[in-house]
Amino acid sequence: MRKFRESTPNVHMDNLCLTCGTTGFFTSHLNGEVILRKNKKDPGNEPPLTIHELVVDTATKYSNLTALGIRKMKEWETITYIEYYELCRKAAKSFLKLGLERFHGVGILGNNSIEWLIAHIASIFAGGISVGIFPQNSAQTCRFIADNSEANIIIVENDWHLQKILKIQDHLHHLKAIVQYKDKLRKKLPNTYSWEEFLTLGVTVSDEMLDRVIDSQKPNQCCMLSYTSGTTGPPKAVMISHDNITWTAAAVLQSLPYTHAPENQEILVSYLPFYLITAQIFEIWIPITIGASIFFADPDAMKVQESLIKTLREVRPTSFCGIPEVWQVIQDKLNFDHISATSIKKNMIVWARKVGLKANLNRDNEAHYPLSFRVAKKLIYDRVHRDLGLDRCLQFLSSGSGLSKETQEFFLSYDITLLPMYGMTECTGPHTISTEKEFKLLSSGKTIIGANSAFRHADQDGMGEFYIWGRHLTMGYLNNEYKTKKIFDPKGWLHTGDMGLMDSEGFIHITGRTEEVIITYEGEKIFPVPIENMLKKNIPIIHHAMIVGNQAKFLSVLLTLKCEINVETGEPRGMLTQEVINFCRSHNSKAFKVTDITENQDPIIDKIIQRGIDEINKQTNFESHKILKWKVLEKDFSIIGGELGRSTSKLRRSHVTRMYQTTISSLYI
Known part of the structure; x- marks a missing residue:
């Protein structure tokens, strides 16, 4: 095995870039190089590393520690x-x-697996560009991505892909081979290989060549x-450098209290799709940096509630990163368990939650948690944590937009502090981090060490x-100089397109996207x-829910219902979830399908929706700020349907509009 290079040549990247012809902080060419945005003083000025330098250093230091685990039977x-x-290295030679x-x-098309991960890193070792592809992409979208990235090789999970x-x-025109990493090939075709065949191809390639x-x-x-x-047109290709990845992983580790191998090896679960850059930072690159063990959840973990929780119970991770949708699933499970409990246990849970929320909201003002909290912890919180497989978890991270105050307070009541982050693909995942010590409701935390934030x-x-x-x-964006220059200013600052503010303590508060702001008939701004x-x-x-009403005299809202999801395709089905059915039954509604509620066919549910809207309308005296009309849609929003973004799951408002x-x-007739 190669030894880690003790020092990196040309540590002063500004000089390195100038000698190779780089002219700025960004490029739109795959073979381009950029100037690294270094601070004049530390932090943020650490020597840059390539992916190989990071991986081989960890392999040298932690060679016999468990790196990856997957369930077989x-x-x-x-x-x-x-x-x-x-x-x-073997795959890189192939x-x-x-x-x-x-x-x-x-191109790598499929769900998380050891093979996905090895292909990802090996393609970089071999001098290529790794391209994660959303598994549910259509053939035409796959064609665009493969052509745009000039893909020589495409790795697929199974015959469907x-x-x-x-x-x-x-x-x-650039494609040379296809490799299938799961199941047997149904038919042997030219330049198509099984994973086992693929790994043997590079046996004649020397170590020196690699x-x-x-x-x-x-x-x-x-x-x-x-x-x-x-929002419109084909997907944009965000170009990520070696330094983007290695520096970001190290910067996040300066803020979050991960432990390092070998004394305290972190145990983590991989389930967020690898084609998302945030998933890569928290499930690939941070684990490699600290020598953590990663255990793979089943492919259906994002769609089947019990699948993920089963893996969590088996692995018992020491840190867990979720997105708002996942936290909502866990919240629904806890609510269901509460409803199913005996009356005595229900009362105990209600009491414990009140104690937990109060204690956690006031923890800065108290030297110690009260006795009631310690009793509730033993009776309720510890049991809930064990039931979720999170009893060893020391931090509960939340990535992505849409985490509400109500959800945060719900988990605080169970002694689980969700730590929100802000980030985007264009900043290699996280830009702000919340921690147990640096935490504030409705905040995205503070800027990671070595980076800068500004509100202009x-x-x-x-x-x-x-x-x-x-x-x-x-x-920058590959082959798109116009959009690259549009998102960056001449000094290398990136315009996120988000609105917000920084409070006096340095916490970042994001209120919405610039294009999301609704301007009323009277010129007032409303953040939806x-x-x-x-x-x-x-x-x-x-x-x-999507608020509409730009330049209108009142607001309206499009609503979708919680419904079952096709596990294979991610397509919303017409059947309501069991949680919704239970809710309907508790209110004497016989609704079973989405169509039972749409088109005003269920007056009971209509009244419940109107009552919820009326509660919100009571909070404003301005008619233009009130929701006066609403519509329940027959189909839920989804990534596959195009209403939600693939990298962030954010609502694509202009597309939905x-x-x-x-x-x-x-609604405005």
């Missing part, structure tokens, strides 16, 4: 860090044997692409447009997200 099979590293060219893509690529392969490719790589060069769904064009209340700066900022969160709290059967323009117009 009823047992967990594991591999060590030295085995992990050697598999990556990529070279198949003719992977420098700065050409390796393989068939999508076979449909378009005649249009992929090492020459590895040594040619620089931290300020692109190593992966992350495709984000744009602020109004009298300090509300402005959010700009960020740091070495985690993307290199807080109202939408209140709607979802007041009306438990609502999954998504176009989809339902006729419906919206009818």
